[in-house]
Amino acid sequence: MGQPEKKTITWTTLSIGSVVFLAFALTGCMSVEEQRRANLYEDEGTCSDFGTRYGSQAYTQCMLQQQQRRDQAQLLAAEQARITSETTLNSLETMRRLREGKR
Known part of the structure; x- marks a missing residue:
């Protein structure tokens, strides 16, 4: 009965590790x-597709919005990675406590 738990923990850890490694590699x-x-x-x-001309105020505003969008996406990705990491650690701690309780 102990073996499936080890496999689950190992595969979960490997899966998360693989995703993190792949993200860093890319x-x-x-x-x-x-x-x-x-x-x-x-x-x-993107800004040209919106019809703004280079050097215009609308173009500058569009470029700033694109940078803000990218910054927000990076913040969201970092927060999601933090949450995933925290969830994984909590799951591993729960599994450790369950194993200790069975002994």
Whole structure:
């Protein structure tokens, strides 16, 4: 009966570890400067698609909004990662307590 619990804990830990590793690996594919340029290019395209002209007040406002959107997305991703990590730690602690209680 103890074996399935170990497998569950191990697979859960491995799954979460794999997701975190993959996230770091994918973000590490570009240098900070390359990522900044890619973001700028994407934002310029978005603002141009909205019909704003480079140098206009509307264009500047659009570019700022795109940066704020990206910042919010990064904050949300960091918060979700924190919550996932906390949940995992709580689950592992619960499993440890359950195992200790069975002994």
